[in-house]
Amino acid sequence: xxxxxxxxxxxxxxxxxxxxxxxxxxxxxxxxxxxxxxxxxxxxxxxxxxxxxxxxxxxxxxxxxxxxxxxxxxxxxxxxxxxxxxxxxxxxxxxxxxxxxxxxxxxxxxxxxxxxxxxxxxxxxxxxxxxxxxxxxxxxxxxxxxxxxxxxxxxxxxxxxxxxxxxxxxxxxxxxxxxxxxxxxxxxxxxxxxxxxxxxxxxxxxxx
Numbered sequence: 283x284x285x286x287x288x289x290x291x292x293x294x295x296x297x298x299x300x301x302x303x304x305x306x307x308x309x310x311x312x313x314x315x316x317x318x319x320x321x322x323x324x325x326x327x328x329x330x331x332x333x334x335x336x337x338x339x340x341x342x343x344x345x346x347x348x349x350x351x352x353x354x355x356x357x358x359x360x361x362x363x364x365x366x367x368x369x370x371x372x373x374x375x376x377x378x379x380x381x382x383x384x385x386x387x388x389x390x391x392x393x394x395x396x397x398x399x400x401x402x403x404x405x406x407x408x409x410x411x412x413x414x415x416x417x418x419x420x421x422x423x424x425x426x427x428x429x430x431x432x433x434x435x436x437x438x439x440x441x442x443x444x445x446x447x448x449x450x451x452x453x454x455x456x457x458x459x460x461x462x463x464x465x466x467x468x469x470x471x472x473x474x475x476x477x478x479x480x481x482x483x484x485x486x487x488x489x490x
Contacts, residue, residue, distance in 0.1 A: 293313055293314060293315065294312065294313060294314065294315040294393055294394060294395045294396075295315070295393060295394040295395075296392070296393045297390070297391045297392050297393060299380070299390040299391065299392050300380075300392040300393050303334065303380055303381075303382060303392065304331050304332070305328065305330075305331075305380075305392070309328050309329040309330070309331075310326075310327070310328055310329075311325065311326055311327040311328075312326050312395065315394075315395045315396045316373070316395070316396035316397060316398040317366075317376075317395050317396070317397050317398070318398050318400075319366065319367075319368065319397060319398065319399040319400065320400055321403055322367055322399075322401070322402050322403025322404070322406055323365060323366065323367040323403060324365075324366050324397070325363060325364065325365050325366070326363075326364045326366060326376070326395065327361050327362065327363045327364070328361065328362040328378075329360060329361050329362075330357070330360050330361065330362055331360075332382065333382070333383055333384055333424040333425065334362070334380055334381065334382055334383070334384075335380065335381050335383065335384050335387075335389070335416070335421065336355060336357075336362050336378060336379065336380045336381075336389075336415065336416070337355075337378075337379045337389050337415035338350065338353055338355060338364060338376060338377060338378050338379065338415065339376075339377045340352060340353050340366065340368075340374055340375065340376045340377070340397070341374065341375055342372060342373070342374055342375075343372070343373035343374055343375045343396060344373070349368070349369065349374070351408035351409055351410075351411065352366065352367050352368050352369055352408060352409070353365065353366050353367070353376070353409070354367075354409045354417055354436060354437075355415055355416055355417065356416060356417045356418040356420055356435065356436040357416060357418070357420025357421065357423075357424065358418065358420060358434050358435055359434070360424075362380075364376070364378065366397055367402065367403065367406060367409075368397065368399040368402065369402050369406060369408065370399070370401065370402060371399055371400060371401040371402075372398075372399060373396060373397070373398050373399075374396070374397040374398075374399065375394060375395075375396060375397070376394065376395045376396075376397050377391060377393075377394045378391075378392055378393050378394070378395075379391050379392060380392045384421045384424055384425050410462065410465065411465060417436030418434065418435055418436035419431050419433075419434060419449065420434075426452055426453075427451065427452055427453055427455065428449045428450060428451050428452060428455075428481075429449070429450050429452060430448070430449055430450045431447075431448075431449040432446070432447055432448040432449065433445070433447050438485065440485070440486070440487045443486055443487045444484070444485060444486040444487065445484075445485050445486075446482060446483070446484055446485075447482070447483040447484075447485065448480070448481065448482050448483075449481055450479050450480055450481070451479045451481060452479070457474055457476065457481065459472050459473060459474045459483060460472065461485065463488060468488060471485065471486055471487070471488060472484065472485045472486075
């Protein structure tokens with residue numbers, strides 16, 4: 283069904299590979315651009331019909347360096363989520379790349395959004411550096427490596443200063459657990475226990 287001219291002119295930019303991945307506009311939280319950010323943050327999401335992987339870049343709309351530390355990407359309940367929190371007021375270009383599966387392979391550009399921010403939130407801090415593009419257990423759940431995850435989201439809130447993260451491993455895995463603050467590794471704030479296939483990660487927050 284053809285889109286009305288007004289809708290067509292304001293759509294985000296979609297590449298052919300968006301449709302080759304089996305995605306449609308109904309999978310999107312936002313199909314119109316620009317995405318206006320108020321109170322410092324906006325969430326753009328894509329429902330995925332099968333296991334997929336994504337990466338992204340964000341930069342000022344008129345050019346400049348990438349500011350990928352201002353986006354947090356995770357996959358929760360078969361939904362790819364991009365939390366966009368620019369560090370300053372202005373227009374930005376968010377480019378999303380995708381591929382089928384979670385194994386190695388080439389990412390292809392699938393869509394781009396213009397993001398218009400009225401400024402950072404009152405407590406804005408950049409997201410920590412991550413060598414991969416996806417936070418949280420989403421890819422491991424999609425691949426069937428783990429089940430029964432107590433905390434499926436990337437950000438774990440510690441209302442009482444500590445948390446216990448649990449999951450079951452479907453396949454034998456090796457583990458390593460580290461805790462960082464301000465890009466520096468801190469000892470004594472996280473450790474794990476393995477009981478058969480049941481894994482528990484204990485985390486406590488440093489004193490401020």
